[in-house]
Amino acid sequence: MTVRLVVVSHSDKIADGAAELAAQMAPDVVILAAGGTDDGRIGTSLEKVMAALEEAAGHGVVILTDLGSAVMTAEAALEFLPDPGSVLVADAPLVEGLVAAAVAAQTGADAQAVKAAAESVYRPPPPAPAHEHRQPPEASGEFELVNEAGMHARPAAKIAGGLSALEAEVTINGADGASMTELMMLAAGKGTLLRVEASGPDAARAVEYLAGLVKDGFGEP
Known part of the structure; x- marks a missing residue:
């Protein structure tokens, strides 16, 4: 429902x-x-x-x-x-x-x-303690944007909306994957390589979700 x-x-x-x-x-x-x-x-x-x-x-x-x-x-x-x-x-x-x-x-x-x-649209990520070393992601991938318009509002919304339902912390080229605003600020055009890194129980699912969206061009030409 x-x-x-x-x-x-x-x-x-x-x-x-x-x-x-x-x-x-x-x-x-x-x-x-x-x-x-x-x-x-x-x-x-x-x-x-x-x-x-x-x-x-x-x-x-x-x-x-x-x-x-x-x-x-x-x-x-x-x-x-x-x-x-x-x-x-x-x-x-x-x-x-x-x-x-x-x-x-x-x-x-x-x-x-x-x-x-x-x-989550304007939620800043919690700052990491200065002494904390960054842990390697549990799942990752690189995907090339194939849709003509690149990372505009619709793709950013699809990514952020889908990831918000998963138990995973995801970054895309350093931006918070659950933040539509941060994703749009990447200004990533067609041909841009997106580096996806995810951690958490749904890390693998998050990367698979991103892979499917990007491969399908977010349903756009």
Whole structure:
């Protein structure tokens, strides 16, 4: 059962636009927009959020918000639910977090993993102690980008979303594999060789996942 996403924004256009963008990368995921007030002004609507949550009922649900009062509206809506624990509110930037969450949901991740994918977008890796020697990766590989556009938003989201559901620490050319932002900052074009290093229980699966995505050109020309 695919996790459903609810977008709470002060603007109906922002909510609709963010949902449309994420849907391009996760076509099988239901993304419900709850933006603006009931009369079309800037603000949030408890009634709109409640309606979206009612439509999403019966599935795992993750809410993403824009500004602080949107979080308050979302949390107020949870108080009216018979099982508020079934709905999670992600602490993540709206657009980047929504894309990462949608891709994770597309891969079949559960609500907790989808929430973690959203929140990992700007999560800095923990600093290693100065005296600690870097351990060799448990799995690794090198893969050449074959899609024309290289590492743009869609591939970065697919990588970050998929890896967030695995128990593995993954770096790609030194960037955090679970961070869509860091992957895009690589500015890796077609023909770039990606050096993947992974550690953890799912290290081998993570490298295999990356290999399949890159070989398939992320489903792009």
